[in-house]
Amino acid sequence: MKFLKKIALLCLGIFALTPIYAQKGAGFITLKGQLKGFSNQVEVEDMSEFQYLLPPSAERVFVPDANGNFTVKFKAQGPNYYRLGRNALYLTPGDDLEVFIDKGNPKTATFKGLGAEANVYMKDTPFPKGGSFIEAGKQVKSTPEETLTAVEAMASARAKELALVTKVSPEFKRLETARIKADLINSMYSAETYGLMMKKLKADGTPLSSEDYKKVIQPKVKELNKNFTDPSLMKLVVYRDVADEVIKEGGKPADIQAIKDWYSSSALVREMQKISNKQQLALFNPKVAAIKTPGYKSAVTKMLQRLMAFGKGDAAADFxxxxxxxxxxxxxxxxxxxxxxxxxxxxxxxxxxxxxxxxxxxxxxxxxxxxxxxxxxxxxxxxxxxxxxxxxxxxxxxxxxxxxxxxxxxxxxxxxxxxxxxxxxxxxxxxxxxxxxxxxxxxxxxxx
Known part of the structure; x- marks a missing residue:
């Protein structure tokens, strides 16, 4: 099953700025404070749609001192999503934050300074690979109907929390509103997967089937997927997890193409990374050229250039x-x-x-x-x-x-x-x- 595969995946550049930030351009983001439960090498991970399309970089990698104290400063082209430990972050050029983050307990994080309010809200971001509001099965109830009611209530509560956040941009509100919807869709798909794994029973004692979940969930999720095709939302991890289903309900051809381009670009990068022979890598050039979305094409081109810059037959890089x-x-x-x-x-x-x-x-x-x-x-x-x-x-x-x-x-x-x-x-x-x-x-x- 498609969504079961997505859960199994647990084990293993920003090119278009929104109007509100376009005038700000690139700038620096500063984070400082204390970390708990981290090892001696930490990365502020890019969680945007370009997370795996661009070549890896060490620019956001740092080493805290023995007490977990740290300072890291890096350049960003615009507002973007990141992750530090298990905490999702939304950072904008100019942000200067003092933070405390416990890797084992993301909800205890504290944020002070410019950009704090958005990141206080982000502390409660659901984990997409855990089924979002389904919470890795915790919210699976006795029947599909009860499970559906539970995740809808959680989505509604999250929307009320977002409404109380004030010192943030309209773009942040737009993205996070979309995240709630995408998390709800993801929760509904995951309800079936986790429900079957937990072997929930009907009133007569027989196990609930996939069909029992689909009968309740499919009409709801089909409605949610309508008019939700928006390539600008691909910067949200959870939207990337459900977008291939969302586009089945239609949308503008150019928007559908952009989303499909992300999936094909991701597949191309995974393929390329398995190969070290430069002649074989060169065969990917026509496939990369066929990517229609400029940002994705540019990112995958950079990845291919990085892979071809060093490989079979080259002198080994000493270290x-x-x-x-x-x-x-x-x-x-x-x-x-x-x-x-x-x-x-x-x-x-x-x-x-x-x-x-x-x-x-x-x-x-x-x-x-x-x-x-x-x-x-x-x-x-x-x-x-x-x-x-x-x-x-x-x-x-x-x-x-x-x-x-x-x-x-x-x-x-x-x-x-x-x-x-x-x-x-x-x-x-x-x-x-x-x-x-x-x-x-x-x-x-x-x-x-």
Missing amino acids: MAVDLEGKKVNLSSLKGKVLYVDLWATWCGPCMQEMPHYDKLKEKYKDNPNVAFVSLSIDDGEELWKKSVNSRKADGHQWLINRSKLDAYNIVGIPRTLLIDKDFKMADMNAPMPSEAAASKAIDELLK
Whole structure:
């Protein structure tokens, strides 16, 4: 089911300014204050529609001090949505905020200064991947009708909260009003998914079926989807989660095309990021050129240019990491060997599942001096990294690095492995995982 897939996804540039802000142009946003429950590397994440379309950047990455105190200042082209920990933020050039954010409890956040009122309201933003007002199943009631009533009541309460927010722009009000509607749509779709997962029963004791939910929900959601096709709302995560359903109820052809372009652009970027061969990447040029929406085309073009700027056959980008003893080590110190670099972090479940396979692969080549295995963690701090390495009694090259130092390698997701030949040239930017038989084959080919 489509929306079940969206929930499963839990595990894994701004180009058009609104009229009210167009005259302000670009400017700086300043955040300072204290964080609780964060690791030593923090990012103010872009949550706009360009979040994954543009190449990654370290411009909003910072390291708080031992007490969680921090200051970060970055440039923005206009108002935009961001995320710090689990707190959704709405920030505008010129905003200067003093904040306290507890990663484990977003509702305890405090905001003072220019831009505060919008972000106080944003503390209660529902989580789209948790089904919005359905709250990961918490609001699923005994019947579809009762569930529908519950989420509609929550949407109404949220609208009343928004009406009380005063020191914000009309654009913020417009976007957040649309968010409430999109959250309600998302909640209705998610009610069926979570309801079936929770095995709710009818009065006669038989399980509620998908049809029972659809009969109640579909007429409501169909009505909500009408006249809601608006590409400017793609900057809202929850709207992006439901827009492919919304456009089925019609809208202006140009608006429908712009929304479809976002989905096709996102799919293209995901495809491109799996490839390291420049000749194969060049084949994406016609597909990128076919994107009709200028902002999306520009963003995907930049991503393709970044991917093609460095890849198979290029000299490996050197970097400095630290080993278990705290000594600085360079990748180039292993030049002359075939290098298999495994990127991981303790918080990455799939990475940890690969560890036994990594150890087995490393063991296979333990007597071959022409191969070196580098276990490269991008954990935010040393404590969890060292604890994991020590608990597994892992040996060899166990290194830790700040992800921002790996810009050339375009590290978007992990687990990921890099393969470098004896001439210190990239052989594969996305090498086979340790669990794949192809990993040994790729290493053996470079040893010939």
